[in-house]
Amino acid sequence: MKWKRSERLVDMTHYLLEHPQKLIPLTFFSELYQSAKSSISEDLTIVKDTFEERGIGVLVTVPGAAGGVKYIPKVSEKVVKEVIDELISELGHSDRLLPGGYLFMTDLLGNPELMNRVGKVFASAFCSQEIDVIMTVATKGISIAHAIARHLNVPVVVVRRDNKVTEGSTVSINYVSGSSRRIETMVLSKRSMKSGQRVLVTDDFMKVGGTMNGMKNLIEEFDCTLAGMAVLVEAAHTDERLVDNYYSLVKLKEVNEKDRTIKLEEGNYFSKGGYDR
Template identity: 85%
Template sequence: MKWKRSERLVDMTHYLLEHPQQLIPLTYFAETYEAAKSSISEDLVIVKETFEEKGIGLLQTVPGAAGGVKYIPNMTEQAVRAVMDELISELSSSDRLLPGGYLFMTDLLGNPELMNRVGKVFASAFKGEKIDVIMTVATKGIPIAHAIARHLNVPVVIVRRDSKVTEGSTVSINYVTGSSRRIQTMVLSKRSMKSGQRVLITDDFMKVGGTMNGMKNLLEEFNCTLAGVAVLVEAEHHEERLVDDFLSLVKLQGVNERDRSITLGEGNYFSKRGES
C-alpha cells in the first residue's frame, strides 16, 4: 500500500502521541509507510514544528544507526496556568470543605480529561529526569499516578494500607502520619519494583507530608531512589514539613469552617522549577 504524505503525517502523529518517551527508529516508519528515510525525515520536521508551535510537546531526534525519534510531552507555561486556574476555580466552592480542613476532590480525580492534563503538567516538569516507576498510595492518588505514567510511559506501583493475598510476598513499614501523629502501615508487593529504580511519588493532597515520607522510607527497603514528588494540592502548614522538595499545582492557603470559606492559590510548580 502506497501512503500519501497526508496519510503518513496523520498516522505518524498518532503513533508518536501513543508512544511518549519511546525511541522509535526511522526504519520503523520507513518500512511501515514504504517510504524513503529522507521522506520520513521531512515528515518528522513538519510534525516537530507543529508540536512545538501548538505546545503539544517536543520531538527529539537521536542520530546514528541506533538512533531514531522520540516524542517528549511538554506544556507551555500558559497551558499549565490554565490547568492551575481550572483546579482553583473548581476547588473554591464552599461545599467542598470537609471536616479537618480537607477538600472533596473525588469528582475531579474521576475526570479523565482533567487528570490527563494534570498528568501532562507533571510529566513536563520531570521530562528531563530518568524515571522508571510512578508510586502512589491507595486510593485517591491512583488517577494522578496513572495520568503521569501515561505521559512518561512508565509503570505504576500502588502502596496499600494492608496486605492482600493477590499481592504475594510483601514488604511493610510503619510510619507516623504528619497531622494526627498516628502510627500507620504501608505495604508493597516485593515484585512491584526492582533494586536501583528511580521513582516519582505522587498523591492528591499533602499537609505535613507523613504519607509522602512513608513512601520515601519504603523506597529504601527496595534500594530505590527518589526521583521527585508531585502533589495535586498542598495545604499551608506552619509546622515543620516532613517533605520539603516537592511540586504542587494548588496551595490551600486557609479555610474558615465557620463561614465555610476556602482560600486557594497557585502551588509551587513554577517557583520550584525556577530553582532547578
C-alpha cells in the first residue's frame, strides 16, 4: 500500500503525539509508509513547523545512523498562563473553602482535559532533564502524576500510607508531617524503582512540605536521585519550608474562614524557570 502524503502526515503526527520523548528512527517511518527518507524528512519538517507554530511542542532531530526524530511536549508561555488563570478562577469560589484552610479540588483533579493540560505544563518544565519515574502519594496526586508521566513517557509510582499485601516486599520510612507535626509513615514496594533512577515527585497541595520531604527521604532509601518537585497549589506559610526546589502553579495566599474569602495568585512556575523565555 502506497500512502498519500496527506495520509502520512496525519498518521505520523498521531504516532509522534502518542510516543513523546521517544527517539524514532527515520527508517521506521520510511518502511511503514514505503517512502524514501528524503520524503519522510520533508514531512517531518512540515510537522515540526506546525507543532512549533501551534505551541504543541518541538521535534528534535538526532543525526547519524543511530539517530532519528523525537517529539518533546512543550507549551508556550501563553498556554501556561491560561492554565494558571483557569485554576485560579476555579479555585477562587468560596464554596471550595474547607476547615483548616484547605481547598476542595477533587472535581478539578478528576477533570481529564484540565489535568492533561496541567501535566503538559509541568512536563514542559522538565522536558530537557532526564526523568525516569514520577512519584506521588496516594491518593489525590495520582491524576497529576499520570498526566505528567503521559507527556514525559515514564512510569508512575504511588507511595502509600500503609502496607498492602499486593505490594509485596516494601520499604517504609517515618517522617514528620509539616503542618500537623505528627509522625507519619510512607510505604513503597521494593519493585517500584531501580537504583540510580531520577525521580520527579508531585502532589496536589503543599503547606510546609512535609509530604514532599518524606518522598525525598524515601527516594534516598532506594539510592535514587530527586530530579524535581511539582505541586499544583502551594499555601503561603509563615513557617520555614521543609523543601525549596519545587514548582507550583497556584499559591493560596490568604484564607478568611469567617468571611469565606479566598485569595489566590500565580505560583512560582515562571520565577523558578518553568518556562524558558
